[in-house]
Amino acid sequence: xxxxxxxxxxxxxxxxxxxxxxxxxxxxxxxxxxxxxxxxxxxxxxxxxxxxxxxxxxxxxxxxxxxxxxxxxxxxxxxxxxxxxxxxxxxxxxxxxxxxxxxxxxxxxxxxxxxxxxxxxxxxxxxxxxxxxxxxxxxxxxxxxxxxxxxxxxxxxxxxxxxxxxxxxxxxxxxxxxxxxxxxxxxxxxxxxxxxxx
Amino acid sequence: xxxxxxxxxxxxxxxxxxxxxxxxxxxxxxxxxxxxxxxxxxxxxxxxxxxxxxxxxxxxxxxxxxxxxxxxxxxxxxxxxxxxxxxxxxxxxxxxxxxxxxxxxxxxxxxxxxxxxxxxxxxxxxxxxxxxxxxxxxxxxxxxxxxxxxxxxxxxxxxxxxxxxxxxxxxxxxxxxxxxxxxxxxxxxxxxxxxxxxxxxxxxxxxxxxxxxxxxxxxxxxxxxxxxxxxxxxxxxxxxxxxxxxxxxxxxxxxxxxxxxxxxxxxxxxxxxxxxxxxxxxxxxxxxxxxxxxxxxxxxxxxxxxxxxxxxxxxxxxxxxxxxxxxxxxxxxxxxxxxxxxxxxxxxxxxxxxxxxxxxxxxxxxxxxxxxxxxxxxxxxxxxxxxxxxxxxxxxxxxxxxxxxxxxxxxxxxxxx
Numbered sequence: 001x002x003x004x005x006x007x008x009x010x011x012x013x014x015x016x017x018x019x020x021x022x023x024x025x026x027x028x029x030x031x032x033x034x035x036x037x038x039x040x041x042x043x044x045x046x047x048x049x050x051x052x053x054x055x056x057x058x059x060x061x062x063x064x065x066x067x068x069x070x071x072x073x074x075x076x077x078x079x080x081x082x083x084x085x086x087x088x089x090x091x092x093x094x095x096x097x098x099x100x101x102x103x104x105x106x107x108x109x110x111x112x113x114x115x116x117x118x119x120x121x122x123x124x125x126x127x128x129x130x131x132x133x134x135x136x137x138x139x140x141x142x143x144x145x146x147x148x149x150x151x152x153x154x155x156x157x158x159x160x161x162x163x164x165x166x167x168x169x170x171x172x173x174x175x176x177x178x179x180x181x182x183x184x185x186x187x188x189x190x191x192x193x194x195x196x197x198x
Numbered sequence: 199x200x201x202x203x204x205x206x207x208x209x210x211x212x213x214x215x216x217x218x219x220x221x222x223x224x225x226x227x228x229x230x231x232x233x234x235x236x237x238x239x240x241x242x243x244x245x246x247x248x249x250x251x252x253x254x255x256x257x258x259x260x261x262x263x264x265x266x267x268x269x270x271x272x273x274x275x276x277x278x279x280x281x282x283x284x285x286x287x288x289x290x291x292x293x294x295x296x297x298x299x300x301x302x303x304x305x306x307x308x309x310x311x312x313x314x315x316x317x318x319x320x321x322x323x324x325x326x327x328x329x330x331x332x333x334x335x336x337x338x339x340x341x342x343x344x345x346x347x348x349x350x351x352x353x354x355x356x357x358x359x360x361x362x363x364x365x366x367x368x369x370x371x372x373x374x375x376x377x378x379x380x381x382x383x384x385x386x387x388x389x390x391x392x393x394x395x396x397x398x399x400x401x402x403x404x405x406x407x408x409x410x411x412x413x414x415x416x417x418x419x420x421x422x423x424x425x426x427x428x429x430x431x432x433x434x435x436x437x438x439x440x441x442x443x444x445x446x447x448x449x450x451x452x453x454x455x456x457x458x459x460x461x462x463x464x465x466x467x468x469x470x471x472x473x474x475x476x477x478x479x480x481x482x483x484x485x486x487x488x489x490x491x492x493x494x495x496x497x498x499x500x501x502x503x504x505x506x507x508x509x510x511x512x513x514x515x516x517x518x519x520x521x522x523x524x525x526x527x528x529x530x531x532x533x534x535x536x537x538x539x540x541x542x543x544x545x546x547x548x549x550x551x552x553x554x555x556x557x558x559x560x561x562x563x564x565x566x567x568x569x570x571x572x573x574x575x576x577x578x579x580x581x582x583x584x585x586x587x588x589x590x591x592x593x594x595x596x597x598x599x600x601x602x603x604x605x606x607x608x609x610x611x612x613x614x615x
Contacts, residue, residue, distance in 0.1 A: 017442050020441075020442040021331060021442040021443070021444065024331060024438060024439055024442060025328075025331055028324065028327055028328070028331070028439075031304065031308070032304075032320065032323075032324050034307075034308050035303075035304040035307040035308055035315055035320055035323075036315075036320060037307075038307040038308075038313060038314055038315045039307070039314075039315050039316075039317050039320055040314045040315065040316060040317065041317050042246065042316065043243070043244075043246055043249045043316050043318060044314060044316050045243045054540075054541045054544055056537045056540075056541060057537075058537065064397075064400065064402065064403060065400075065402060066402055073238055073239075074238060075238060076235045076236060076237075076238060077226065077235075078222065078226070079226065080222075080223065080224025080225065080226060080227070081224075081226070081227050082224055115229065115231070115233050116229060116230060116231045116233065119227050119229070121233075121235075121236075123236065143223060143224065144222055144223055144224055152241055153241055153242060153243035153244075154241035154242075155241075156243070157292050157294060157400065158243065158244070158294060159294055159390060160294055160295070160296075160299045160300075160302065160303065160387055160390045161302075161386060161387035161390050161391070163391070166386055166391075166516070167516075169537050169538045169540070169541030169542070170541050170544075170545065175313075175314070177314075178243045178244075178246060178249075179246075181240075181242065181243050182240050184238055184240065186238065
């Protein structure tokens with residue numbers, strides 16, 4: 001008698017177990033399908049849109065990497081090769097020279113090279129740059145805006161949510177396909193200029 | 199000289215008409231000396247192949263771990279598999295990508311129409327859950343790097359009182375619900391932000407996060423795997439799957455001889471001892487019914503409490519926070535030191551737009567608060583129900599929900615075949 005009862009209990013338990021297993025399996029399949037509607041085979045990485053950037057300086061402070069994986073890059077096609085460079089020199093610089101006291105960059109990461117009179121080439125030493133965007137502000141305010149920030153993908157660890165994106169005041173950070181991971185200005189500034197009748 | 203006067207002119211023009219924005223204030227010169235312009239370097243991200251290699255490794259390590267737990271019954275095998283997983287997913291992959299964080303990617307994919315979900319993230323979310331549905335939490339045992347690092351430091355585990363385990367056991371449900379809420383409202387990825395071990399994997403993090411990670415490891419010496427048991431939101435989902443898993447790990451390979459050798463072997467308090475139903479059956483069933491009856495009440499109370507919390511909860515959304523600040527202190531709009539306010543003023547958005555946006559997010563938090571609270575009410579109700587229910591048990595068995603399949607107890611069982 002008690003054997004029979006126990007058997008009945010055991011089979012009932014088995015039934016509940018199987019039922020719940022199927023329920024969970026189907027729910028999981030449902031969630032996965034709903035998510036799969038948005039799926040892409042490509043991987044996604046973080047990048048910042050230089051046209052949205054307001055050079056607040058947070059890229060230097062909020063990256064999980066020290067120093068930041070955001071660096072200044074130079075779109076040479078946009079550069080005016082100015083002698084009086086708003087990105088290289090402090091606004092109150094004593095002279096148009098490479099003297100340290102005249103440089104805007106706190107780590108002297110911009111190298112100024114004479115090309116021909118009166119033009120100078122500016123090159124970023126990315127090992128020294130920490131993405132503070134001081135030069136970007138200078139170049140965008142007084143020059144062509146050829147100096148701008150980009151996430152460097154050899155340094156970026158591609159956090160699930162970029163910790164700079166969380167605090168970016170301009171919402172300039174976005175997830176971009178890993179097959180097209182940069183938004184370097186020179187590449188698409190023409191298109192942007194035309195679409196932006198400012 | 200011509201150039202300098204041009205600069206001065208354009209600077210004055212710039213001051214006079216700020217919005218007149220032209221990209222090329224100074225056209226690129228035409229060089230005469232044959233100067234070759236350098237190319238702007240573009241270091242590529244990790245190749246896609248490696249991302250899929252991670253998925254392959256996940257499957258491979260899961261298969262090996264499951265084999266060691268269920269088939270081979272080898273604690274040593276599980277341990278070395280977990281060391282490998284710690285090295286690969288922890289120190290080599292630096293804690294990203296991980297299944298725990300993938301909860302948020304999946305949530306965001308469901309709620310945010312603009313978000314594109316990488317297939318790898320979906321696989322990292324689904325695969326461990328499916329395996330757990332069949333074989334129990336072997337993912338926790340030897341695949342998750344967060345679990346592995348804690349497992350290795352569990353030198354002197356003490357047994358926590360049952361009531362404390364039950365109370366702390368509610369936290370993961372809260373964490374899961376909040377993580378889903380914040381991901382669904384596109385506010386932030388809570389789980390990733392407060393991952394205590396990712397800083398250790400990277401040898402680099404904010405001081406507070408390293409401190410938190412160190413603290414977890416320190417506590418983990420005495421309270422085995424504190425993050426897994428009392429925080430991990432993915433553990434909640436794995437627990438559900440494991441409870442109804444088809445073929446869960448067993449302490450003994452054949453039959454239990456009630457020797458009690460395994461009783462103290464589990465550092466996670468996940469072994470259930472034999473019990474016989476006590477007291478009058480009828481009154482037990484009545485008590486169960488009463489608790490069942492109270493569950494809707496718990497859900498209601500929870501939902502109400504959650505919805506009442508929506509204002510402080512929404513503060514963690516940056517849009518809502520900025521709107522609140524600017525409404526309360528309008529003088530901030532002129533404050534150039536306040537980066538967010540300055541960026542907002544530059545963006546050309548009107549205050550009305552910001553407030554409308556913030557109100558919309560807040561109402562999402564209101565309904566989200568009902569759901570989070572209701573869910574927690576349900577969890578509390580079911581926990582109480584489970585505490586009061588008795589099931590006759592004759593053998594020492596793993597508690598399938600909380601058993602992490604680490605295999606320590608198997609070593610203690612004298613029955614070898």
